[in-house]
Each structure stands twice: as C-alpha cells, then as structure tokens.
Amino acid sequence: MTLASFRFPTQIRFGAGARRALAEVAAAGVRRPLLVTDDGLAGTAAFALARATLDEVWPGAWRHFGGVHPNPVEADADAAYAVWAAEGCDGVVALGGGSAIDGAKALVLRIADPARPLTAIALDALPERVVPLCAIPTTAGTGSEVGRSTVVTVPALGRKIVLGAPALLPGLALLDPELTVGLPPHLTAATGMDAMTHAIESFVCPVYHPMCDGIALEAIHRIPRFLPRAVADGADLEARGEMLMAAAMGAVAFQKDLGAAHSLAHPLSTELGVHHGLANALVLAAVVRFNGARDRALYARVATALGLPAGDDPAGAVADFLEAFNRTIGITRRLRDVVGDEARLPDLAAKAFTDGCHLTNPRPCTADDLLGLYREAW
Secondary structure (H helix, E strand, C coil): CCCCCCCCCCEEEECCCHHHHHHHHHHCCCCCEEEEEECCCCCCHHHHHHHHHHHHHCCCCCEEEEEECCCCEHHHHHHHHHHHHHHCCCEEEEEECHHHHHHHHHHHHHHHCCCCCHHHCCHHHCCCCCCCEEEEECCCCCCHHHCCEEEEEECCCCEEEEEECHHHCCCEEEECHHHCCCCCHHHHHHHHHHHHHHHHHHHHCCCCCHHHHHHHHHHHHHHHHHHHHHHHCCCCHHHHHHHHHHHHHHHHHCCCCCCHHHHHHHHHHHHHCCCHHHHHHHHHHHHHHHHHCCCHHHHHHHHHHCCCCCCCCHHHHHHHHHHHHHHHCCCCCCHHHHHCCHHHHHHHHHHHHCCHHHHHCCCCCCHHHHHHHHHHHC
16 A cells, blocks of 8 residues: 555634634734735725725734736736735745735745745755745635645746645634625636546545545535535625635645646736636636546546436436536626637647646546647637
C-alpha cells in the first residue's frame, strides 16, 4: 500500500458576523496588517463591512493593497510587497474572491524570498509559516481560503501555474455570508459551479484520500440544494453561508488533486479572460462523459450525492444533470459563446496539455483528447 499523508489544519470561523474574529489575529500579535484585495472590491458593501471591522481592530494601523488582477500575475506579488515593506506590515489579510486570496498567497511567497522569481522559490524549503495570513472570501467558489496553493499567471511562460506549500495555507479563514450578499447572480452561479467542479473532480481523482472523498460527496450533495437559492435571492443568508461551506469543502477535497476540466478551464481564463468558474461550468459535463466512456460506474456515488438514480450509466446521468443545472442557475452559454472562433481551439488545447491538472484525471488525456473535449463543449 502506498504511504499517504493527510492534514486539515485551517482554523475556520463560520457564520454571519464571522469577520469580527479578525480580533483573534490582533490578539496573536499582528499590529499592522496589509489588506490585499482586487481593484474592484473597494466600492462594494463587502469592503465597507470589512473596513469597519478592520478600523475597530486596528484603528489607523492597517494598510491596503488593492491591485490584484482578476487572474493574478507575478507582478501583483511585487507590487504588494513594495507596499508591505514600505509600510512595515507584519501580517496579511486577504479579502475577496479566489484571485485576491491567491494574490495574497503570492505576496507571502514574495515576503519569503524578495529576490527570486516565484517559479524559482524553493517551496519545499519554506518554513511552516512565513507570516500570519487570514483569508476572508467574498465569493463561494474557489475555496482558496482553506487551500495551500496559489494560481498565478506567469507572462514569461504564457500560462497559469500552481504553486503549493504549507506556508501558503491561511492560518485563519473567516466565512461570513454577510460579505457575499452583494455578489451578482451571474457571479454567484459561476463561482458555485467552480465549487461543484472542485468537488466532482477531486472525488474521481485516483489519488488515495478517503477523508477528502467524503468531504467532496457532501459538497456535491449541498450545492444543488443551496446554489439556486443563492442565485435567486442574494440576501438568503442560509444559502449564502451553505455555499461558502460547500466551496471550502470542495477546496479541502481537492488537496487530492483535480482533473481535465481544470486543465481546459485555465487557458480560457489566461487567453480569453473567461471567469474561471464559468470556464469550469462550460467544460465539466464533457469531461464527465469522456471519463465515463471508459468507466461508467466511476460517477455512481456522485449521482447518488446529487439525488439521481444511477441506472446503467451514472456518468451520463451526472453529465445530463450538470447541463440542466447550468441552465437552472442562468448559465446558458456554451464554449462557442466565449471563444468565438473555433480555429483557436487547437492552440487552447495545446496550452491545456501543458497544465498539470489533467495528469490526475481518472482517464489519461492526450492533447488530441483535450481538443476533442473543447469541441464536445463547443
């Protein structure tokens, strides 16, 4: 039997008002935190609520970097570090969606090693904790607040890369549904399908991790119950909270690893600017059918978690459900609507093949397979 390693160390505070647990960060000794966000968050109600809490906990002391790109780039870490160093900060608070939290994690890498490119940092040599990091999600999708990786676009490589180390795992995650109330329906839907993709791909990933399998199945069970409610009524705090929990569960589960849907989704974001959750939603059903063509029983427990009769073709039932569920939550576009020109697909497939996520897909993929999956989703 192969040796395996399991770890679930993140402290989580969950529920309306959980943002007030920032006081725990101050109590642990942080005196001047740097708040890291993307540039679109500053005018939102979520930012106002978080700012009020920061002012209560660190009056006049906290600082703000709001320059993280929607798909974080390596330069974001350098720009944030310039503020960190100039202001003498001693902790990081990440506020926003997965991009902001990934940007904050990239900053942690830069703090650990100010000189080298991110790709040259010896991740295995990092200490257990570089700097106190607290993550506060304002979307329910990536689950980056409980993950130990950051996804960053490196222009020199022309693609996204995943950098992972225990030092990037936030020490505290605050899941406060009041901070997600203002998320528009289309982003609520897209981020929710990101969580769904994480849970499904991690469950069928062949890496041995039965603890993650159980968490993934529970996330799969919860999302159809609560995502339509969150899309229909953004002020439904129960639905918002349960989707935050499902997103965190999906991210805990994918420490197993992911699959071909993510390899297909990443170039759609880096090359075309497609929201990552939407990209996953557009390709997931095709990947399920592709995997199920080799092993139709692979998705039997996924079908059960979704409340579907497994029948003779669980993978087909799951794929049909996902396509119908997309329409239920307002995702009606297909791949053609975001790519536009079918002639771009071979180049996108070549980039998808360089992405490591497909290496843990339950069915091995060639570059031609990935091109076929794009065409299936077209």
